[in-house]
Ligand SMILES: O=C(O)CCC(=O)C(=O)O
């Protein structure tokens with residue numbers, strides 16, 4: 103695979119069916135694509151958000167740390183997670199989301215997936231919270247437009263997918279910083295050919311990911327011939343892939359492609375938006391049988407419990423295996 107397919111969103115009104123077919127074709131084959139000409143998205147602001155946050159004093163980052171790493175914190179899920187020595191995933195991150203509207207009593211207080219985002223104090227020189235909240239909404243809207251195209255390309259109702267995000271999506275906007283290894287990397291970060299990973303081989307668990315890699319190399323995806331291929335950054339372009347949730351609903355017809363990040367020897371920043379359905383929405387298998395005859399019967403399944411089990415007990419990435427269970 104040479105380059106990833108490129109979807110030009112400036113054609114969204116004029117070439118709707120064409121784009122829809124291109125997206126579905128890309129998801130049926132490569133599973134990764136570039137998205138360019140995204141309305142309203144300011145890549146310079148996104149980069150500034152990364153640089154601003156990770157330049158904050160350690161004490162400030164620590165005060166936003168999840169409760170697992172800082173017992174003085176109340177936040178379990180949102181906020182800051184630190185670099186954990188000995189992990190093959192060498193990154194610190196900051197995660198935020200759209201808060202549930204005040205007074206919404208439909209969410210159990212024990213359901214930490216919906217806890218309020220925590221924010222660092224600002225001195226007025228850079229509107230970090232405002233930029234992050236606005237960017238979250240731009241990513242969300244972009245994802246909804248893409249999912250409409252995806253449905254059109256599959257020949258089903260345009261809103262077949264968007265409905266499960268209408269009420270309280272569990273999406274996350276994450277800033278990431280990969281600092282260079284401090285000395286020798288741990289054995290579990292060294293792969294077959296002696297090279298070093300900073301995010302090991304994985305598939306995303308959520309529904310769809312929109313990723314910014316700025317000007318950084320390092321991302322690799324596995325192609326249909328089972329070869330790792332480098333994704334070179336393109337200016338002002340997002341990388342899109344789907345997660346296991348959507349792939350599983352589609353019986354594997356749309357591909358959740360394996361990917362990893364290689365050590366590039368210097369600080370690396372990236373910014374993924376992990377689009378995730380609402381906790382109670384149905385992401386069960388055989389989704390297409392809701393729209394077409396000839397598929398095995400759809401089996402309803404709630405997103406929240408399914409994804410918690412997957413990230414905590416099956417995948418066990420360091421930032422997720424520490425999460426508590428949810429009784430609901
Ligand atoms: O940092 C990157 O380029 C990709 C990170 C990634 O794949 C992830 O966080 O799921």
Ligand SMILES: [Fe+2]
Pocket residue numbers: 304305306361
């Ligand atoms: Fe990923």
